[in-house]
Each structure stands twice: as structure tokens, then as C-alpha cells.
Amino acid sequence: MDFGVIGANIAKLWTNYWHIYILEGVAITLKLTFIAVLLGAVLGVVVAILKMSKSKIIRFLITVYIEVIRGTPLLLQLYIFYFVLPEIFPIFDFNEFTWVAIALCINSSAYVSEIFRSGIQSVDIGQTEAARSLGLSSGQTMMRIVLPQAVKNILPALGNEFIMMLKETSLASTFFIGDLMTAHLKIKGATYLMLESLVITGLIYLCMTYPLSKLVEAFERKMKNADK
């Protein structure tokens, strides 16, 4: 292997195609990740609260939902959302990007719901008792007292979920959805420079995930000191 040639090729690829990596690939990867994690978080809160429901049936259904999603590969779920669901529900006339985004949201919701549930349970029961004794409803207590404290406890875990999802979106390239991994596939196809393109793609992923994980770490440190 001639590292000189590889280095030159990487430089050439970057000069010629940086806009495809960044303006297309990174842009769509970030868009997918934000949609998946944000909507996944909203759905996840609902799932977490339902999981603590008094109704056994609801608890059972939610447990099935969480276990099925966490116990099967994301790629399999993507296939179902991409190929199967549009056939079953032709009335939902979504484009391919939307189906993939929905699959990622649903997947994220199962993980986020467990994060939220542990966060909610980490809030001292005395907080709930105090709020209820003042006459707040269980909904008001959840929204005003428990969730705000739970969210602070779980921000690091949510940050890690975001980082995970950022990497997982690469599976969407299976359907050529335009994310960073799709950009790599396109450029590799056009130039036959697989190794060089992989190096660039990997470095771009790292440039996104590394600062994020440092941010999460810094936040965790700050939280620990605040507790002292």
C-alpha cells in the first residue's frame, strides 16, 4: 500500500466532493438524527408514562412495544417501514425519507422511554407526595415537578442516545436516503476510491460525535459538582 498515493487521493476526493459529503451527507444525517431523537423523545415520554400506568393491559402492550423494538435489529425495522408498511397503508402517501425517519423515531422512542422511566423513578417520591398533598393533579405533578427534575438527571443519557442515533442513521444508506453514508456510496461508485472515501466519511462522523461526547462528559462533571 502506498500511503503517499492514498493521502493524495484523499486530498483530491475532499477537494472535488466535499460539498456532497457535507452539504448533502452531513446535512441529511443531522436532519434525520434531530427528527428521530426529538420526536423519539416526545413519543418516549408518552411511552414511559404509559409504562407506569395503573392499567395492566396498557403496561403489557407498552412492554411488548419496547421489547420488540429493542430486541430486533434497526435494519430489520427499517426494511419493514420502507417496504412493508407503505404496502399495508397505501393511504399514507409518504416519501422514502419520511418512512425512514418514522422508523428511526419509533426505534429511538423505545430507548428514550427507558431513559425517561429511570429518570422519573430517580426523582424522590417525596416530591410527588409534596405536590399531590398541595392538591396538584397527577398530570400537573408529572409536568411541573417530576419531569423537570428527571430531565436534568437524564440529559447525559439523552446526549448519548443522540450520538448513537447519529451513527445508526448510516443504516438509512441501505435505501440511498442521501445521508453521509449514502454520500460515501455515491462517491465511491463514481471514483472507485473506496478506502479513501471511507477514511473521509469516518473522520466526518468522528468530527460530529467526538465533540458531542466531550460535551456530555463536561455536563456530567458539572452535574456531579452541583450535587456536592
Next chain:
Amino acid sequence: MQTNKELIKTVDLHKSFGKLHVLQGVNETVKKGEVVTVIGPSGGGKSTFLRCLNLLEVPEKGQIIFDGVDITQKGINIDLHRQKMGMVFQNFNVFPHLDVCKNITLTPVLTKKKTQAEAEDMAKELLNRVGLIDKLHEMPNKLSGGQKQRLAIVRALAMEPEVMLFDEPTSALDPEMVGEVLDVIKGLVNTGMTSVIVTHEMRFAREVSDRVLFMAEGNVMESGKPEDMFGNPQTPRFKEFLSKVL
């Protein structure tokens, strides 16, 4: 200040935790304006009794009549009744994510009893009364235990309750802070606030109570005026308890 109006009445109250039969048919009445302290050994059911009064613990059997309404009935909106019963906990349970002012104003505003401005005025007035006005915009983690408990009392008072329930309000405090909290409670009962106070502070119980309940083994063993109770205890169980704590 005591009147003849029955504010809280419990009828044959039973509560178990697993196999432990914590309340064994408690029948008690608290009159409007009355100050009742509940004393007794740990595990005797004092706190459970108190926590049943606003249904933080739901009794298996029996009734709780609050202001003429049986709040153990099915379909009753307990939130509305709890708004009239303030509760103060051993561990303060102030809301750590809200500043002192917000701790007090949140519930009156959310339950639409007051506008934000009215609630803030009231918060200031109450904080003034308990000597915490300079902490108005502090976060609770900057307060001492005694200050937190005073805040918790004020937070409950902001709902203008008909009765205050105190669950061992000084048990988690450092000794030098017990006095400041007891002073606030004394000041409060002197205004005629109906109060039920679970406590281990015998001198305090003797000073403030209209009536003392001695609870042990899941029921009220003996009750009466503080001077009779402490001066002339009747049951062997209560005598034994007093000999240990006095």
C-alpha cells in the same frame, strides 16, 4: 380557639403494608381550631394515620370525613380536598428546581386560586412572617434545613388550608435548627390553625396541644389534655413509653 365543628373524622380506619397491620380501626375526630399532637413509638402507626388523612396512604377499610365529605368514596376528586389540607414532611420536600418564590406560588397559580401577582404578594407576606423574605429568589439548595422546613410550611399555607398536617417536622433537622421550626409552628397554631402534628418533641407537644393522642400497635391507646396525659398517664403502655422518652 377550638370550636365544636368536626373538621376531620376517621371511622374504623384500617391500613396494612403487606402482612403488617399498621392501623387497626382508628376512630378519631379533629375539631376546627383544635391542635392535636400524635406521639408514640416508631412503627406505632402515627405517620400512617396522618398520611391517611389526606389519602397519601389509601386505607383498606374505614372512612375519612373531611369537612362533612367522605373523601374515601369512589369518584371523589381528592385534589380539591387536598388543597384544603396543608402537609409538612419530615424531609421538607421543597422543590429543588424552583426558587423560593416559585415554590410557594406554583400551586395557588396552577390551581387557579390566585393570579401570579396575588400569589407573589402572599408569598412575600408569608416569608416575612417566618423571617425568610431575604431568600425570595434563592434556590432551595442554598437554604439550611431549618429554612427549608420553614419554606415548606409557608408553601402549604399559601393554599390557605383549613388544616395543617405535620409529619415529624423536626426529625430530620440538626438540633440547633429545631427551635426555629417549632417557633413557626407555635406561631401558626396561635392564629387558630387546626393542626395535627406527629412529633417526638414531648415538651413541644405538651406546650401547643389541645389534645394529645398516644398511638401504639396500630391504634390510639390513650388521649386527652396534655396536662392530664403527661401528669397522670393511665395505660401501662403509655407509662412505659413516657419513662423511656422523658
